[in-house]
Amino acid sequence: MQLSKPFDYISDYALTNRSKREFVTDKKTGCVYHVAYRSKNHEKRVPGKSHQPNTEYMRLEIDPNLSPNFSIEELDLVSGRSITCNLTGLEQPSRGTTKLIMSVFYIDETQSLQESVRTFYMDSIGGTITKRLDLALDTFRKEAKATIDEINGKGFSNKRTEKASYYASYFALRGKSLDSRRDKWAPKILHDVWSNYDATSLNIMLYLFSMLKGDFLDTGGKFMYVSDHFIEVRRYNWHPTKHLYTEQEMAELDAVMEYYRLNREYIQNLVNDCSKGSYFDQDKFKANVKISFCEEVAQ
Known part of the structure; x- marks a missing residue:
């Protein structure tokens, strides 16, 4: 006999052993990540409509300390200033673009630390996790460079x-x-x-x-x-x-x-x-x- 789920909003994925907080390493990008949530999307595509459904909904958590390619730092040895950008998460929704989450750490001349979290987006693509991480890495590098240039030009500020x-x-x-x-x-x-x-x-x-x-x-x-x-x-x-x-x-x-x-x-x-x-x-x-x-x- 198959028992019904205790709460309708809890996914099948969350009730299986696959949801355990275990990190794995992607060989191509060197990313150490954890699949926080993943489920297939059975919504059918409709010809002529924008915002077509993605193949699945997925959230990844990235450990930037163990993923050097997903962490970019600029250090000024003279002033002691440093800017560090870490990609910490990826979320592909059931439809639309994929959200990337980046932590930004700024240490000024007095060694005072400030930090912020920024989000930006990339196209949602199908295929393997490796394929998506590869695109996320390329998008992250461009966003991190733009963020570092912005801080160097205008200073660090939080919204x-x-x-x-x-x-x-x-x-x-x-x-x-x-x-x-x-x-x-x-x-x-x-x-x-x-x-x-x-x-x-x-x-x-x-x-x-x-x-x-x-x-x-x-x-x-x-x-x-x-x-x-x-x-x-x-x-x-x-x-x-x-x-x-x-x-x-x-x-x-x-x-x-x-x-x-x-x-x-x-x-x-x-x-x-x-x-x-x-x-x-x-x-x-x-x-x-x-x-x-x-x-x-x-x-």
């Missing part, structure tokens, strides 16, 4: 969404770690949800952090909801990533988390009250939130 993701990752990973060690009756930072993060809590904490840092995450215009202003709330659209943080950043982020944890109900009620109009009332919110880094970090 607002990249900065939000950078700090949200700390809230998600650190918050989850702290919550796991709390008594079951103690107030939590993040709700226990199956996707491992609570988008509403993250966005409120990001807003508090941005507010205390001079609204550096805001675009300057009005917005309707705090709950999805920084990190998209749709499923699978964002996942936390490990980064390196300074001691000051960690102290400030911890202070925001603790303030939110102890005042969650009050802050949520205030958010709801400030969301009754066409736009979120930022002035009203700031006037009613009593938090400063001087007070919180000192405690």
Whole structure:
């Protein structure tokens, strides 16, 4: 007798031994990769229509430390500046172009580290994984060179969404770690949800952090909801990533988390009250939130 799957959204691939986190080496490109997800696409092609379906949906995770061809570094021995680009992932959707994910690390003259994650695209092709990795490698080299030239010409800068993701990752990973060690009756930072993060809590904490840092995450215009202003709330659209943080950043982020944890109900009620109009009332919110880094970090 064949049992039905416990959850419809879990693929057959995820329920087999093939989904184990094992890395393999592609001989041609030297890429060490893990197949995070793979499933055949049975959607038929329709003549004359654009965005034809791909043969399969697939996600690969690449270990750049063991794949030297998929890591490009430029080092200035005189100034000490360095730029490193690593290709870390490949995602071929059920239709359309394939997304490539690249981590960029920048060390300036003072040896301060900054990082960002950039995405770019290539044509989706059929055939073996080797064939796709070969095209990904060629596309990555061109994108990495363009990125290095851009940083050398204009300097390193993070987009607002990249900065939000950078700090949200700390809230998600650190918050989850702290919550796991709390008594079951103690107030939590993040709700226990199956996707491992609570988008509403993250966005409120990001807003508090941005507010205390001079609204550096805001675009300057009005917005309707705090709950999805920084990190998209749709499923699978964002996942936390490990980064390196300074001691000051960690102290400030911890202070925001603790303030939110102890005042969650009050802050949520205030958010709801400030969301009754066409736009979120930022002035009203700031006037009613009593938090400063001087007070919180000192405690």
